[in-house]
Amino acid sequence: MAAVSRPCEGRKHRSTAAEYGCDFSGETADPETDALGASDVHFVRPVHTVTLLLGDKVIPATILGIQSDRVIRGHRFMGEPEFTIDNADQYPEILRERGKVIADYEERKAKIKADAEEAARKIGGNADLSESLLEEVASLVEWPVVLTAKFEEKFLAVPAEALALAGWIAEQIGADVNHATRAGLLSKCDLMTNMVFEFTDTQGVMGMHYARHDGEAEDVAVALNEQYQPRFAGDDLPSNPVACALAIADKMDTLAGIFGIGQHPKGDKDPFALRRAALGVLRIIVEKNLNLDLQTLTEEAVRLYGDKLTNANVVDDVIDFMLGRFRAWYQDEGYTVDTIQAVLARRPTRPADFDARMKAVSHFRTLDAAAALAAANKRVSNILAKSDEVLSDRVNASTLKEPEEIKLAMQVVVLRDKLEPYFTEGRYQDALVELAELREPVDAFFDKVMVMVDDKELRINRLTMLEKLRELFLRVADISLLQ
Structure with a gap:
């Protein structure tokens, strides 16, 4: 508000009041408000009436095309829509009583x-x-009324899903469960501060500083800062186990919740940045070599929502989505599409295990036997797919006739027993190197032995042997998909 004191020669009061009425309207222009009608005058509200009195007299004037009068309008909802004032001295009181507006x-x-x-x-x-x-x-407000309200205390807390999930993940990866739960509790507190409200890029950073100021454990404070990492491709990962647990929990909670209500990304649209969240989870688990399974991780994230989610297939949808992120990630890392497809065909849900398989298959491709064994696996796959025979649980050694099938069957049995610890320990590269030794007996088998013979017992036995051979390779990947 601006006020001006300007001495002037004496005039008749009716003229003076009218002039200052006009001047007042024009000199209070605000460039951030709208012009009124066709005039250049700006005002914060549309002008409907002009009440211009000196004592009990109406001072004639036309302001903004409106003739002055003694009419006043009250509060739109609580007061009388329109009433008159007899004397200027009545203005505050009559406006309060009848108009429900406190002018002062x-x-x-x-x-x-x-x-x-x-x-x-x-x-x-x-x-x-x-x-x-x-x-x-x-x-x-023109007519202030104070109301008392309340809400359930549970709304003051961080959602139980995020807290419980952070603690559960911490337990799985050997992090401090209490610290992870504490970090989950404090994880979004800094979003309510004026600092983060004004400077949104400081989210997490301010949480860390506030936590240190309040004497929280250092790994809790660091977790508050690193919970959003990685924010983009190539970004740093959380640096300690508690931060990893919180970052994974935050992202998995988002994925489970959004997929749970059917709002998954479509086409190029990803308003909730779910692709980034999924890739962040995968990077943390793989690069930190954490023993986490997407199946149990997703099931736990979904379970914590109770009956709030509407998508009955949410667990499978989230896992499929995350495995799809693996495809994009490894392509960016330079892996061939068929290598990725060979591993994806087995649908391994442990990210660290997935990575080990990828490296094993990539190395297998460099071996001399790779192309021949890939072709042999494809041939075996086609033969088995075309057969509708009910196969045996094991190969019957007494039914074997040809030297080539006897040799191959023996090597399959030997390698099955030898490689079982390799598979259990995730030594997939070593396993495929051993399996590469099957090239010669496999080639010899297909050169000398007919599988689909008339003798049903012999045919089923040979098909069973091929199935056992294929199962060995499938413990790592579907080698038949390699080009």
């Missing part, structure tokens, strides 16, 4: 403060009102 700003401000303090006193509390809040509210 300071009076409104004082009423809000007094009523809020009284409402707080009645429920045994205190009204913590800042001066800036009082000024803002007093400027917004």
Whole structure:
């Protein structure tokens, strides 16, 4: 508000008042408000009436195309829509009584403060009102009324899903469960601060500083800063186990929740950045070599939502989505599409295990026997797919006739027993190197032995042997998909 004191020669009061009425409207222009009608005058609200009185006399004037009068409009909902004033001295009182509008700003401000303090006193509390809040509210309302409301205390807490999931993950990876749960509790507190509200890039960073200031454990403070990592391709990963647990929990909670209500990404649209979240989870697990399974991880994230989710296939949908992120990631890392497809065909849900298989198959491709064994696996796969025979659980050694099938059957049995610890320990590269030794007996078998013979017992036995051979390779990947 601006006020000007300007001495001038004496005039008749009716003329002076009218002039200053016009001048007042024009000189209070605000460039952030709209012009009124066809005039250049700006005002914060549309002007409907001009009440211009000196004592009990109406001062004739036309302002913004509106003729002055003694008519006043009250509060749109609580007061009388329109009434008249007999004397200028009545203005504050009649506007309050009939219009339900308190004209005086300071009076409104004082009423809000007094009523809020009284409402707080009645429920045994205190009204913590800042001066800036009082000024803002007093400027917004014409007829202030203080109301007392409440909400369930549970809404003050971080969702139980995020807390429980962080603790569960911490237990799986050997991190401090109490610290991970504490980090989950504090994870979004800094979002409510003025600092993060004004400078959104400081989220997490401010959480760390506040936690240190309050004496929280250092790994908790660091976790608050690193919970959003990795934010983009090539970004740093969380540096300690508690931070890893929190970062994975935050991302998996988002994936489970959004997929659980059917809002998965479509086409190029990904408004909730779920692709980034999924890739972040995979990178943390793989590069930190964490013993986590996407199946159990997703099931736990979904379970914590209870009956809130509507998508019955949410677990499979999330896992399929994350495996799809593996495809994009490894392509960016330079792996061939057929190598990725060979591993994806086995649908391994442990990210660290998936990575070990990828490296094993990539190395297998460099071996001399790779192309021949890939072709042989493809041939075996086709033969088995075309057969509708019910196969045996094991190869019957007494039924074997040809030297080539006897030799191959023996090597399959030997390698099956030898490689079992390799598969259990995830030594897939060593396993495929051993399996590469099957090239010669496999080639000899297909050169000398007919599989689909008329003798049913012999045919089923040979098909069973081929199935056992294929099962060995499938313990790592579907080698038949390699080009």
